[in-house]
Amino acid sequence: MALASFATKAVSGLGLRCGLPALASRAYATVVDGLKYAKDHEWVKVEGDVATVGITDHAQSELGDVVYAEMPEVGASFSAGDRMAIVESVKAASDIISPVSGEIVAANEELSSDSSKINTDPYGEGWMVKVKLSNPEELKELMSAKEYEEFCA
Amino acid sequence: MQPAPGTVVRLLRLAGFPILRQLQLEEALLRATQHNWFVMNDGTPQPAIVLGVSGKPHQLVHLEAAAAHGVALIRRFTGGGTVVVDRDTLFTSLIMQHQSLPGVEPYPRPVMRYTEELYGTVFGPHGPFRLRENDYCFGDVKFGGNAQAITKDRWLHHTSLLWDFQEPRMALLKQPDRQPDYRQDRDHLEFVVRLKDRLPCRATLADQLCGGLEAAGFRLQESSLAEAEEALVANKLCGTRQLDWAQVLAEERQRQQQEQQQQEQHLSAATAGASQV
Numbered sequence: 001m002a003l004a005s006f007a008t009k010a011v012s013g014l015g016l017r018c019g020l021p022a023l024a025s026r027a028y029a030t031v032v033d034g035l036k037y038a039k040d041h042e043w044v045k046v047e048g049d050v051a052t053v054g055i056t057d058h059a060q061s062e063l064g065d066v067v068y069a070e071m072p073e074v075g076a077s078f079s080a081g082d083r084m085a086i087v088e089s090v091k092a093a094s095d096i097i098s099p100v101s102g103e104i105v106a107a108n109e110e111l112s113s114d115s116s117k118i119n120t121d122p123y124g125e126g127w128m129v130k131v132k133l134s135n136p137e138e139l140k141e142l143m144s145a146k147e148y149e150e151f152c153a
Numbered sequence: 154m155q156p157a158p159g160t161v162v163r164l165l166r167l168a169g170f171p172i173l174r175q176l177q178l179e180e181a182l183l184r185a186t187q188h189n190w191f192v193m194n195d196g197t198p199q200p201a202i203v204l205g206v207s208g209k210p211h212q213l214v215h216l217e218a219a220a221a222h223g224v225a226l227i228r229r230f231t232g233g234g235t236v237v238v239d240r241d242t243l244f245t246s247l248i249m250q251h252q253s254l255p256g257v258e259p260y261p262r263p264v265m266r267y268t269e270e271l272y273g274t275v276f277g278p279h280g281p282f283r284l285r286e287n288d289y290c291f292g293d294v295k296f297g298g299n300a301q302a303i304t305k306d307r308w309l310h311h312t313s314l315l316w317d318f319q320e321p322r323m324a325l326l327k328q329p330d331r332q333p334d335y336r337q338d339r340d341h342l343e344f345v346v347r348l349k350d351r352l353p354c355r356a357t358l359a360d361q362l363c364g365g366l367e368a369a370g371f372r373l374q375e376s377s378l379a380e381a382e383e384a385l386v387a388n389k390l391c392g393t394r395q396l397d398w399a400q401v402l403a404e405e406r407q408r409q410q411q412e413q414q415q416q417e418q419h420l421s422a423a424t425a426g427a428s429q430v
Contacts, residue, residue: 093231093302093303
């Protein structure tokens with residue numbers, strides 16, 4: 001259900017790399033061009049020295065319906081690879097790993113009242129945090145959309 | 154899904170180990186070691202109510218009654234629901250490195266499919282065992298709760314198995330808003346079953362659980378508590394803690410006052426609106 005809803009929104013022009021019709025099978029995860037991707041299935045959108053981070057469509061699909069999301073406090077600092085946030089789905093608390101190092105400058109407070117946005121709009125309203133990058137060189141370690149697609153295949 | 158031959162699972166057998174310490178230890182083993190573990194604990198000496206990572210005490214527990222009963226209130230680091238545990242609860246925890254079971258993706262549903270198969274070899278001979286909407290059941294009655302934590306390429310799946318339980322303590326739990334369909338609004342006493350009514354012997358269950366792991370292809374290696382507790386020193390993240398009853402009750406009174414004030418404000422606004430008409 002979440003994937004179908006997301007696919008419908010995505011048709012409105014997010015630059016999707018997906019050859020399937022709107023009601024896509026759950027066997028395929030959607031990937032957005034122009035973002036960077038981590039092996040732990042987070043996406044990163046860089047604007048200047050600030051990166052917006054969330055989890056990918058593949059990750060939200062595998063996690064199942066997210067019923068709780070706990071974001072870090074603004075001002076907290078993380079290194080790439082640190083646990084940054086927690087989401088709960090299907091009785092599991094899953095760590096969200098920070099793909100970059102830096103300081104949290106914004107956290108999506110909407111997720112505390114509506115964590116389903118992570119499922120229904122993982123690349124949009126389901127964004128999790130914004131990070132002021134302390135080591136932009138780390139971005140070179142992340143995958144392109146095409147590389148991430150191949151990684152998930 | 155079999156592990157590679159010779160894949161080791163470190164076995165930690167405990168009995169009467171306090172559940173708070175057990176949970177803290179499990180989290181440390183998950184986060185601060187690279188080994189596979191199977192932890193078993195036969196009972197916790199003092200009763201406790203254990204909430205999942207997101208559980209709200211006022212929604213899940215009859216707070217005044219539980220505090221009066223002297224039952225500890227603990228928040229654990231895994232997801233899932235609320236359980237009442239005591240000397241007659243048997244605990245198991247399987248902690249696994251993804252590379253040891255590459256066919257089991259480190260996500261909630263693949264992990265539970267695997268553990269259903271694993272525990273099926275132990276409980277299946279004693280009744281219509283199945284994982285039903287993520288609960289361990291015989292038919293439509295639950296005998297074990299489970300919950301999970303997943304970090305990078307490691308996962309933990311732990312269970313609380315109800316060998317027996319005290320009905321007054323079970324009654325300290327409220328009906329949760331989120332409940333499985335098969336529960337059909339039954340209260341706890343109609344929805345859960347005692348393992349002692351289905352299995353012949355408590356003492357042999359631990360051996361049967363170990364046998365299940367060996368049959369699944371693992372090599373068990375006995376470990377001591379001292380060895381396991383080394384992980385506590387190395388672990389920096391701990392999501393398990395005992396909640397302070399005084400603070401919980403004070404927060405609940407404040408929440409109720411705020412709720413009442415909001416209701417009075419709405420009523421005033423409605424009355425003012427009606428009088429203007």
